[in-house]
Amino acid sequence: MTDRKPLRSAQWFGTADKNGFMYRSWMKNQGIPDHEFQGKPIIGICNTWSELTPCNAHFRKIAEHVKRGVLEAGGFPVEFPVFSNGESNLRPTAMLTRNLASMDVEEAIRGNPIDAVVLLAGCDKTTPALMMGAASCDLPAIVVSGGPMLNGKLQGRNIGSGTAVWQLHESLKAGEIDLHQFLAAESGMSRSAGTCNTMGTASTMACMAEALGAALPHNAAIPAVDARRYVLAHMSGIRIVQMVQEDLRLSRILTRAAFENAIRANAAIGGSTNAVIHLKAIAGRMGVPLELEDWTRIGRGVPTLVDLMPSGRFLMEEFYYAGGLPAVLRRLGENGLLPHPDALTVNGRSLWDNVREAPNYDEEVIRPLAKPLIADGGIRVLRGNLAPRGAVLKPSAASPHLLKHRGRAVVFEDFDDYKARIADESLEVDEGSILVLKNCGPRGYPGMAEVGNMGLPPKLLRKGVKDMVRISDARMSGTAYGTVVLHVAPEAAAGGPLAAVRNGDWIALDCDAGSLQLEISEAELADRLAVPAPSSAPKGGGYARLYVDHVLQADEGCDFDFLVGCRGAEVPRHSH
Structure with a gap:
């Protein structure tokens, strides 16, 4: 031996x-x-199960299958809970507690007698939170996602969870459907355990975990209630014991090469803009340099091949049956679009070894390069005097005719202002206007809620307007769609130029040029910004105060300044 x-x-x-x-x-x-x-490896099972996090409510069963695999491989499994920050119920936003959950994960791993960890993640922020915490410790770790729910159903047709809400609510406001028709979709949209079945943030981050090599092949797309999800959990339990024996730690998986592969994969699947923030935060914990510009440099020119809502037609069930992420990665690799095929993955093989023979069973769902959903699907990074540190836009979810647009600003000072005025029939707005929402960034909300995809004014919806340019320092749900500029940095609450925008200002967006300009002089902009903005700090104290005091801006991943970097798993021995 x-x-x-x-x-x-x-x-x-x-x-x-x-x-x-x-x-x-x-x-x-x-x-x-x-x-x-x-002498048996002690394997921690980090579980984000919670009945208040519906996406993860089936994790007890998944954990049992992981345990079977660990026991079979000669390890000893120990399950432990961590903060479950589910997006569906948690107010004001699960993003506010992503860093808190990551701290829980990090300290639970470091402080306990475990040799490796299986990360049970599902709902949007649970995947990055668990990966961030584990990266800070750098033990052997493997991600097991909960999987997407079954296709939603309404009147004999498929509807996508999350996406259907935005679509139906706009139809309700436009008078195209009544309240009964709107509420009739409620049960059919969410009809099984699992995460949103669109290519929202949950499915995107499950794909990112797989593309990074931190999960076994097919982890991202197997439906939550499919027996193969439990087989994958079992096999992950076996594999984590072997990873201990090989000392295959996260630092060997989460390399710069892995993140470049993930950026390309995100473009190909039409992934959520939230991936920009989460991958930056995970990379920061691992000490891997990753900049906002990398999304343009690496992702630009990669076609969106996966025809899934909200960008396309299908849902995660069809994606899995078509071949899942391995089929996408194979198509990228065969066409020279997988930058680092030799990147190591958790099963000990290279990414390319895992996917080189992956079949594609449905070229309507996973398209050929000659027939992409979007010819250039990479996340667009925008810069200009309105976003000197950058903003992002998802072309695959946008209206092509709005990707180059000039319009007058209709400004909402915060989300309460937006809610109070958007339905006002006297609101001075037309289809060429640009809706601007301030003070919804990391500090301003606080937590950077998913309110960037502002609903359109009802009076325009009734005229048939389906999309408008919208700009904010907020995020938007990965299940949402539209020509929405997000993550404007610095945010308004941090004194960014967004704070200076006034009603009637002309704004120019040029997606291809990567430009976002407020059409006022530098002197005028400086004069406006010289007036101090109101403090965004929440009243009182507690975690929200810690968040506002230490959160980094969107272009830096919204992690806490004191959490960046890998601290390792060593802990002083305690003598009783």
């Missing part, structure tokens, strides 16, 4: 002194026999 690195858990369980006695004895009150402490 070759010499192996001593197990980390042996620091707790591997000694014959008082401390070893106490650690083992306390664990034995659960009925654990002596031999489980005799």
